[in-house]
Amino acid sequence: MIFSIGWREFKTLFLSPLAWAILAVVQLILGYMFLGHIEQYLIWQSRLLGMEGAPGLTEIVAAPLFGNAAIILLLVVPLITMRLVSEERRNRTLSLLFSAPISMTEIILGKYLGILLFLFIVLLMITLMPLSLLVGGKLDFGLLSSGFIGLGLLLAGFAAVGLFMSTLTQHPTVAAISSFGILLLFWILDISGGQGNNDDNMLASLSLLNHYEPFLRGIFDSTDAIYHLLFITTFLVLSIRRLDADRLGG
């Protein structure tokens, strides 16, 4: 059931030009940045040859690419998630789901799955760029896959926030802006304490950035993974509660 709802959601995304436009724009911008990083590498190449333990192709091209992708997708994911529930609420189609013999959890997880499928495509398309370097070079697959997993977890978190915001309102734009706001807030949460000692900074430990960055350095820390999973679960549970409240509340 969850998969059926997810598949429908996924197919619906592609009925409007929005999904195509997003894929195109993201690819275009990241492609441009990718080329920029490669150029950088070519300029540094001669100097790198002389260095001992010099950063490799993956570190110079792939890692920053994933870093940039995170920022761009922070802007873009709210645009995809905004209409998940809010549009159904606005068009009064939610009652189709509500009067069917399915639970709120299935509805939310189904919709979430649909978005994850879409984001997986985005992720694959981004990863294809560094993979194309295999034509003429070697890649550090450990680093690449750690970046891949990190970005995947991060996107899943973005989607969970976006989904929750979408359950709160009837207006897709409001959902988009507020999820963007929340994501950005989580991103920059450590700025206030940035100067001090990061270890005992509570806010910094909540920051999305701090839990994404290690993945880009090739460090797969289970704490970071758990942080992301908790982040996702929290917002999914909130979404389910919110849909339930639709039925109970006023």
Next chain:
Amino acid sequence: MDTDVLVEVKGISRYYGDTAAVKNISFIMRKGEVLGFLGPNGAGKTTTMQLISGNLAPSSGSITIASHDLLEDPRAAKAAIGYLPEQPPVYRDLCVDEYLDYAAVLNRIPRNRQREARDAAKEKCGLTQVGSRLIGNLSKGYQQRVGIAQAIIHMPPVVILDEPTVGLDPIQIREIRDLIQELGKDHSVILSSHILPEIQVTCNRVQIVDKGELVFNDTIDGLQKQLKGTSIKVAFRNTPDIPLIENIEGVISASKEADNFLKIFYQSDKNPTDELVKMSVDKGWGLTELQPGRISLEEIFVELTTHEFIARETDA
């Protein structure tokens, strides 16, 4: 429990803040009934429909559908209902077939029977020709049919239709009414409307709600029996003064109608016709016409919802 009972609603109330949208409504619906919910705008019809369909949770009371409690066992209860809200819950950017397939999946119809279910629903609702068209491009009447098709695709014992004919043209209205009567053969139907003739034509049971309360509950036949015989319409050549007539024993009230007709309400056990005819002869009013008054459903509706009728009922 009586196996015939499909829907049992016990004392449901629903509050929005301090306003009660539905107050303590109870009723039972049996197999094969077409139940009409009648009420003016804002009477709580839609809220009641939403409560029964599980789209809203009641503030108090319980709803049992096909002997499954809607709150405790929502999945089994919801499997037994098909619901068409006021606005058909259709995805405008899907085509009819895609949409109905999705509805079939949501209602847990096994994969190998989905096609069959979809075709049957389309057939019933007259959608066979438009299967591959976008719902957004269909007319309002067809969208309504798609909404109904969605509600019956899993052949639920209970179908709930909330104002299914609103916003349709007269021909579409007639088609939808025929469809509802057709549905009544296989399903039990709950129908809400503020249009009286519609209820009269399609339903075999009426419930009238007003300000969130159930004020009337009877079969159409019972209603019609009650409507007859408590009034007469008379016409005279020389119309007498109304107080004179109101003094006749048994008469509750008399009022002037169009074309010199007088409408006389009387207590059901004291028919004043004899006396009236005698007086007419004695005083030379010249009785020209006398017919048993038939209060239309419309009048009873107006009276019920303005509470005069109840007062008179309790007085009598």
